[in-house]
Amino acid sequence: MIAYQLSIFAENKPGRLAKVTRILKKGKINIRAMTISTSDAFGVINALVENPESARALLEKEGLTVSLKEVIAVVIEDKPGGLDGLIQLLFEQGINIENAYGFVLESRKKAVFVVDVDQLDQTQKILKNAGFETLDTKALSAIEPFHYMNY
Amino acid sequence: MYWEEAIETMPREKLEALQLERLKKSVEKASGSIFYGDLFKKIGLDPKGITSLEDIRKIPFTTKDDLREHWPYGFLAVPKDDLVRMHSSSGTTGRATVIFHTQSDIDEWTNIVARSMYMTGMRRSDVFQNMMTYGLFTGGLGFHYGAEKVGALIIPAGSGNSKRQIQLMQDFGTTTIHIIPSYALHLTSVFEEVGVDPRRDTQLTRAFLGAEPHSEKTRKKIEEFYGVKAYNSYGLSEMDGPGVAFECPHQNGMHLWEDNFILEIINPDTMEPVAEGEEGEMVLTTLLREGMPILRYRTKDLTRVIPGPCECGRVHRRIERIKGRTDDMLILKGVNIFPIQIEKKLMDIPGVGTNFLIILEREGFNDLMIVRVEVGREFFSGDLKQLEALRRRIVEELKSDILITPKVELVEPGALPKSEGKAVRVVDNRED
Ligand SMILES: [Zn+2]
Numbered sequence: 097m098i099a100y101q102l103s104i105f106a107e108n109k110p111g112r113l114a115k116v117t118r119i120l121k122k123g124k125i126n127i128r129a130m131t132i133s134t135s136d137a138f139g140v141i142n143a144l145v146e147n148p149e150s151a152r153a154l155l156e157k158e159g160l161t162v163s164l165k166e167v168i169a170v171v172i173e174d175k176p177g178g179l180d181g182l183i184q185l186l187f188e189q190g191i192n193i194e195n196a197y198g199f200v201l202e203s204r205k206k207a208v209f210v211v212d213v214d215q216l217d218q219t220q221k222i223l224k225n226a227g228f229e230t231l232d233t234k235a236l237s238a239i240e241p242f243h244y245m246n247y
Numbered sequence: 248m249y250w251e252e253a254i255e256t257m258p259r260e261k262l263e264a265l266q267l268e269r270l271k272k273s274v275e276k277a278s279g280s281i282f283y284g285d286l287f288k289k290i291g292l293d294p295k296g297i298t299s300l301e302d303i304r305k306i307p308f309t310t311k312d313d314l315r316e317h318w319p320y321g322f323l324a325v326p327k328d329d330l331v332r333m334h335s336s337s338g339t340t341g342r343a344t345v346i347f348h349t350q351s352d353i354d355e356w357t358n359i360v361a362r363s364m365y366m367t368g369m370r371r372s373d374v375f376q377n378m379m380t381y382g383l384f385t386g387g388l389g390f391h392y393g394a395e396k397v398g399a400l401i402i403p404a405g406s407g408n409s410k411r412q413i414q415l416m417q418d419f420g421t422t423t424i425h426i427i428p429s430y431a432l433h434l435t436s437v438f439e440e441v442g443v444d445p446r447r448d449t450q451l452t453r454a455f456l457g458a459e460p461h462s463e464k465t466r467k468k469i470e471e472f473y474g475v476k477a478y479n480s481y482g483l484s485e486m487d488g489p490g491v492a493f494e495c496p497h498q499n500g501m502h503l504w505e506d507n508f509i510l511e512i513i514n515p516d517t518m519e520p521v522a523e524g525e526e527g528e529m530v531l532t533t534l535l536r537e538g539m540p541i542l543r544y545r546t547k548d549l550t551r552v553i554p555g556p557c558e559c560g561r562v563h564r565r566i567e568r569i570k571g572r573t574d575d576m577l578i579l580k581g582v583n584i585f586p587i588q589i590e591k592k593l594m595d596i597p598g599v600g601t602n603f604l605i606i607l608e609r610e611g612f613n614d615l616m617i618v619r620v621e622v623g624r625e626f627f628s629g630d631l632k633q634l635e636a637l638r639r640r641i642v643e644e645l646k647s648d649i650l651i652t653p654k655v656e657l658v659e660p661g662a663l664p665k666s667e668g669k670a671v672r673v674v675d676n677r678e679d
Pocket of ligand 1: 495496497502557558559560561
């Protein structure tokens with residue numbers, strides 16, 4: 097299943113992230129996870145949110161440059177080696193991860209690892225065959241996270 | 248002390264008579280070119296109708312655009328076989344300005360460069376390190392030939408490779424350097440890095456500063472650090488190159504060689520001449536050029552004539568150091584850059600948005616160009632790698648065109664001030 101992640105272009109200067117979270121708060125949009133990748137003078141804010149379509153509309157209305165990106169949200173076990181199983185599999189199958197981050201669903205039980213890959217279809221197939229559960233945007237919105245973590 | 252005493256010190260009336268005689272010939276020669284031939288026909292100007300120096304005002308101005316539009320041969324006044332060399336101005340998009348020279352043109356140019364150097368005291372016994380780019384740029388070869396004519400030993404070092412430059416100075420006892428002022432400032436840190444004190448460890452006595460306007464303060468800094476007397480040099484490829492005007496030992500303005508050029512200063516708004524001593528745009532006419540005579544060329548450089556005679560006894564009038572430009576041309580590390588070049592390049596790159604801004608900064612002694620570019624909204628796919636690739640492409644494309652490596656920063660669409668009418672796309676934060 098495919099999930100959608102918001103990617104927001106942001107100059108590397110104070111207040112950019114604050115603007116994004118303020119707009120999402122005003123729109124009552126819940127943020128599941130967020131990462132920021134930067135390159136010298138600019139960067140990209142990636143956010144996994146409930147209702148990404150309306151979040152995008154709100155952000156664009158405020159002049160931000162936003163893109164919806166297809167990502168895969170994989171459910172893993174929240175225990176030592178839980179992530180390793182997934183990563184080893186992707187490595188063996190030659191899948192290159194562009195960006196990734198995760199958050200815990202249920203402490204010591206379940207976590208979600210979000211991967212942004214080039215070969216989306218192939219990766220989904222590999223995960224399915226290996227018995228991994230993936231979540232779409234709707235499923236992600238339905239879950240109650242405990243806290244976020246970044247890799 | 249004079250290279251050509253008779254010409255350098257001739258009474259003003261005699262100099263003006265010489266100018267008129269040469270102007271008549273130059274206009275006559277120019278009429279043989281497609282550009283001036285057509286122009287004179289169109290406005291009904293007979294070269295024989297030039298009978299006084301004031302009559303020069305009957306001739307319309309020539310601009311850089313004219314040179315570009317009639318590229319490459321529209322200004323040629325001799326058969327192509329008579330040409331022996333071409334030069335081209337640095338950093339121009341597409342059609343660069345090209346100037347062709349006959350052997351006589353090269354000889355006359357060499358002569359005024361030699362005259363300029365000799366004026367500062369350079370002699371056969373000197374060792375001259377030419378730290379300018381050799382090639383299409385006039386600064387390298389122009390000075391090279393002039394120094395050879397003076398009879399100095401030339402080290403044709405070319406530009407860059409700072410440590411080798413310092414080594415050459417020490418190994419061969421360089422007394423005179425020709426250098427871009429910003430590079431001279433930059434080089435001070437390399438001297439410090441290698442632990443060489445130019446005042447103690449070299450035999451430098453003189454520096455020619457050219458290809459870039461600079462301030463009195465910069466000159467002082469260079470003189471102080473290197474233990475030299477630094478002379479300001481003015482030239483432009485359209486008028487041969489360096490050697491058009493040069494400082495004498497009194498270092499108070501640059502003598503413009505009026506036996507080679509007619510000097511006018513005009514008000515760039517009214518196109519009328521300004522009163523002697525007032526600031527305006529410099530307009531120059533070649534008097535001795537055969538291959539490509541250029542009449543009343545608008546240099547776009549702002550300066551003024553320093554009134555009164557110079558203590559050195561030369562009658563050729565002095566111009567003040569260049570104050571600025573009447574167009575938006577930028578000079579960075581000796582390279583001429585027009586913002587329009589950058590605009591053209593940027594707009595051809597997919598992913599670039601509507602606005603950009605050029606910021607010039609001075610970091611230590613280095614001039615730096617920062618280009619802030621808005622990203623196109625549609626281009627953004629949420630991928631940092633894609634943005635980084637765009638940034639690198641912009642750097643490469645600009646570098647190949649303007650010959651300078653800019654620092655490129657991508658900004659959000661709409662982040663830069665919108666341009667209304669004539670866009671203000673340049674912020675110059677460089678201070679002396
Ligand atoms: Zn003088």
